[in-house]
Amino acid sequence: MKTITKFLGAACVVGLGLASTLASTTALAQEKVKIGVSIPAATHGWAGGLNYHAEQAEKRLEATYPNLDIIVVTANGAGEQANDLEDLVSVQNIDALVVLPFESDPLTVPVQQVKEAGKFVTVVDRGLSLPGIEDVYVAGNNPELGRVSGEYIKERLDGKGKIVILRGIPTVIDEERVEGFMTAIEGSDIEVLDMKHANWNRDDGYEVMQDFLSRFPEIDAVWAQDDDIALGVIEAVKQADRTDELFIVGGAGMKDIIKRVMDGDELTPIDVLYPPSMIATAMDITAMKFVSNAAVEGRYILGATVVTQENAENFYFPDSPF
């Protein structure tokens, strides 16, 4: 239970759509309730965290509610995930689906078919291209992640200074974050010297930052947007021996960076969450549909919580791969 409240604490419920419709008709069925969870395979750090938290939530929920049976499947691509969804419905005969789509467009119709088969559908992180399919939507908040980071940097620099930005892979997620950030620093005297894509990758983060360092003699802050990039940036700054003149703001909540924040590292004073544990939030909410009479349908947008030295302990999962 403690973990549930922790996750929900991180969640700020923006809107609860749909009033409670006959909360739990299927809930008290004698047979086990099957919940299928379909997520991308652990091919990069964040997805690794996703898999870890999905597994943890599976164990915890099955232990707490003996009438729940949770099936986690992972896919290496959109096509494979669509096959997984078909299998979950026809072979496993699930009652509910929690899905983090590989990509929005190709998975919209497959998820719609699951819905049409009469299943309860929870969509996580990447929204579908058609509205009204899912019963529950759980997601992190990309514009907010950018905005919160921008606000922090603005405040810390007293509204005046020179910064560089390392962007992710050119996608909607990256655009939203950068837009949120730029809105936050608008009107201040903060000058963005340049921004380059570092592809959410450590090596790229290291190389791009090296080049920023040789190009700009004065940098007051770095917005790395992502913790993998931030780790590369840290090494580049250390190598150039310029740790005293700047600080770095990452994002996501990787354990290495959270640890640094916890230890009071001057170079990384804060981190902004975009937690892979959102899959657990979604699984918990979906489970609640079947084990309680709580109304759960709606949209849950997690806050982009700022992790500081004071609260870092709550977000530190040393056993998670991310």
Added chain:
Amino acid sequence: MSSLERREASASPRFFIDFKALGPFMALVVLFVLGTAINDAFLSGGNLSNIFTRAAFIGIIAVGATFVITAGGIDLSVGSMAAFISGAMIVVMNTLVETLGPGLETVLIGIVLSIILGIGAGAVNGLVSTKGKIEAFIVTLGTMGIYRSLVTYMADGGTLSLDFEVRGTYRPVYYGELLGIPVPVLVFLAVAVAGYVLLNMTPFGRKCFAIGSNEQVARYSAIHVDRVKTMTYVIQGLCVSIATIIYVPRLGSASSSTGVLWELEAIAAVIIGGTMLKGGYGRIWGTVVGAIMLTTIGNILNLTDAISNYLNGAVQGLIIIVAVFLQRGDWRRKKSK
């Protein structure tokens, strides 16, 4: 062989400028002029040292790839192999800290392990493709997937991080300097010289050329084709392990995104340098220049905001094609005739 003779014949009497050999160097000079024009910081000692140090990874791997490609093979597994070896090194060194402490022994064992794994992985690629009579493209495509999965598995999908104390011991291998030159650059140079001697001054090198030109003829000439080809993959594996040894101390981590697309960068460096993709002719110094060129393009793009970030790939692609076009001397020779 034949291209060599042709070159010598035409070079001496007419004082012919050899575009094939000089092409990559000229392209590099043009890039450097461009870089300086774009930003003064380009020629600063720090930036140049960054470029050469970065080029070392791809460069060392590409020296190995020059052997494989010259002998008519191809190795697509090098990027995954580098990630896998990095991962294995980190896991073993982290385990050893408990018994041996974070000292030199731990790092040395990690390095020895890397070399064993590199040679072993290369031998697997070589033996399976020669003894198993499977195209190298397919074999190394397979091992590429295998190594990539293995590192993902070892890291649980996340990132493997080297113990911080070991990092302290190991750090000088990447960040250290000798006579003002970064260690990775010196290693790169040593590998290139060794590669040059082996490819151009030994019977083994000549056999690589012969096999790449015509495998059947080489076989009839009593060359142990399978043995020589397998050796080229072993050399490739050894080069990957050397690159890994200097890569690990840089960020002290390995994940499933380590070394992605390095195989293509290495192959591109080899081809830009004037080696034939279909085999039969190889040039180590060209490869070295090719690797430096690829790194320099990335560096220049980072030093300017004149070009939209979204077009970085297009600029890189264009420069690669132009560079290769310039050094394929044929268009010049036709004119002079």
